Amino acid sequence: MARTGKKRGNTPDQDPAFVERLEQAKAASVAQLLFKCARLLNEQAVARLEQPPGVPRIRPAHTSVFPHLDLAGTRLTELARRLGISKQAVGQLVDELEQMQVLERVPDPSDGRAKLIRFAKAPGRSLLDGLAHLRRFEQELGVAIGAPRMAALHDALGALLVALEDRSTPSA
């Protein structure tokens, strides 16, 4: 690295007003903050999990399934509807999560065609370890930024999610 120290700082030849508009736009963006935090958090959380090689690793997409699972079990079709993706896609995710012994499929007693998808009775450490890890990670972050802020974050995100979901599905 032999650059002469002027790594940044001055704008070469751009209109100051234009520059200011950009600065403003960048600074104001809650969205940008959100994106960046989400990416970093996801990366660091996943990196914490020791993943046994060979069997399919847990991937970001898998986590999106959990919040839509009823504890009594949920049908594939219903899951697909909630996630807004095809049932084949869900099927694949569930296949993998089943291999990891995180989820299990049991026959639906009330319908011979259907199966209920639910958390595995004897999760192969993957699930509970993973969740415990995540919890611990979140606690650490809570300490880092302060409990009140963490609570405020939780609250605000919950509200934001509702607002966003209302937009994407104005009907359902």
Added chain:
Amino acid sequence: MARTGKKRGNTPDQDPAFVERLEQAKAASVAQLLFKCARLLNEQAVARLEQPPGVPRIRPAHTSVFPHLDLAGTRLTELARRLGISKQAVGQLVDELEQMQVLERVPDPSDGRAKLIRFAKAPGRSLLDGLAHLRRFEQELGVAIGAPRMAALHDALGALLVALEDRSTPSA
């Protein structure tokens, strides 16, 4: 839908303690909320942009570049380092953003090999319109969840980002 009304509510045959741990874990996850909000927000923001057909559309991946751009211009290699991806990948994103007249490449006066990537001088409406859209979108969301919550969200995310960045680069 002929299920006899027991869509959820009671757990068939699972250990209550286990069930509670799961419920807790699900409810507690700030991370899940964060991921989902970020994804929805990015998708919806991009979807709002009226995209001229033919030329490459702006896609969610593109937005990740902006926060790392210095207004004076940033080199491709530096951008790649900041984003944590290969310079070829960045090159592709920048190619597309250049075609859309959102960014431009100018030769780096201090190094004949290098080019500086920066916001286009005459953005083809895409950029400024896009930023204006984003601002408006955020304002709408602010109304939806309430101004205080929005402020709290902004504050908490800022703090969280710092905490996360400190972790990922304890040295640099």
Added chain:
DNA sequence: AATTTTAGTCAAGTCTCCTTGACAATTTAG
């Protein structure tokens, strides 16, 4: 001046995540 590094690019390939199409097993409706 000769050698090694560095900045950016071209080409090709991979991995993830999701889609469409076709299908057998059941259930429900007529």
Added chain:
DNA sequence: CTAAATTGTCAAGGAGACTTGACTAAAATT
């Protein structure tokens, strides 16, 4: 009982977001 609809699965495929490898031009090092 037969016809239509629904549940889940198998198979193939595609778009997006990267990656690795090979290479040129310019700069720094020796």
